[in-house]
Amino acid sequence: MSTPMSQEPSPEAAHRPEAVPFGVGLLFPGQGAQRPGMGEPWRDTPHWKVVTRLSEISGRDLGHLLLDAGAERLARTDAAQLATFTMEMVVLDALRTVMGELRPTVCAGHSLGEYAALAAAGVLDPEDGVRLVTERGAAMEEADRLTPGTMAVLIGTGIVPKARGLAARMRAVRRAQVWVANINGAEQVVISGTVEAVAALADEAERAGARALRIPVGGAFHTPLMAPAAPRLAEAVDRTPLHPARCPVIANVDARAHLHDQERWRAMMLRQLVMPVHWAGSMRTLTAMARGRLRIVEAGPGSTLADLARRALPGEIPVRSVATPAQVEALAAEWWR
Structure with missing residues (x-):
């Protein structure tokens, strides 16, 4: 993308x-x-x-x-x-x-x-x-229904560039469908994409020191x-x-x-x-x-x-x-x- x-x-x-x-x-x-x-x-x-x-x-x-x-x-x-x-x-x-x-x-x-x-x-x-x-x-x-998706909140210092970098790498290397969908503040973003890709990115972000919270929504909103x-x-x-x-x-x-x-x-x-x-x-x-x-x-x-x-x-x-x-x-x- x-x-x-x-x-x-x-x-x-x-x-x-x-x-x-x-x-x-x-x-x-x-x-x-x-x-x-x-x-x-x-x-x-x-x-x-x-x-x-x-x-x-x-x-x-x-x-x-x-x-x-x-x-x-x-x-x-x-x-x-x-x-x-x-x-x-x-x-x-x-x-x-x-x-x-x-x-x-x-x-x-x-x-x-x-x-x-x-x-x-x-x-x-x-x-x-x-x-x-x-x-x-x-x-x-x-x-x-065509492509089931979900969203998750990532919270942490410097999370905006970290999340963007992780999402871009996953799209390039794994062809994962995941993006940064909301930039809510310097320490909070929302990621959005397929269920599997969002879970994988959230796991990587947590390993990098961020906190991840799943959002109970059905859809990869604000993405392609x-x-x-x-x-x-x-x-x-x-x-x-x-x-x-x-x-x-x-x-x-x-x-x-x-x-x-x-x-x-x-x-x-x-x-x-x-x-x-x-x-x-x-x-x-x-x-x-x-x-x-x-x-x-x-x-x-x-x-x-x-x-x-x-x-x-x-x-x-x-x-x-x-x-x-x-x-x-x-x-x-x-x-x-």
């Missing part, structure tokens, strides 16, 4: 965005953040209407996924992506209600979370977003093995209206903040299937934009992105995670009341 796929954009490549005024940056997690019963705190709130509406649009019982589905069901790509996106739309609806039609200053989403970020920025309507996510999840699951998913997703993307962004959205594929020409997102949605998530570069872009006063909220299940943001961003930038009504209320009381 060609090298550019695993190259991290330099800070300079993020074309030095202008500092934003005081505002809120929203981060949205991707597949893997979902957990059984994550919708339970929301079922008796007014925000559950979002679940009802998106269920009608998608033709899926999203309430069941959020309330009753077990870990095994939620590990399936189609279910995981729908459940996570829907949960993020519920949290976004609550943030907007509590905080007076919240208008974010900048948005970013990790992998699947990019679709929620585009919805938060107004590029996608939530209804069109759930249609796209339905097609994306189904297409990626079909691609995984997802190329068969592109035609189905492309059809869905082509028929989806995109609107002018109300705020910049930092893209996974280039770690740049995009505000104008929403049409470019059509190509980036397809590139994202087979290219790495440059999250560390995205956090550098966010840092450059936070020369003013910015507060960061991870909106959705889990706290992984908030943890990564705290390590990557200057200490004076407050970072919070919200996934329940109580957390939204606590955030509103702390920051806006």
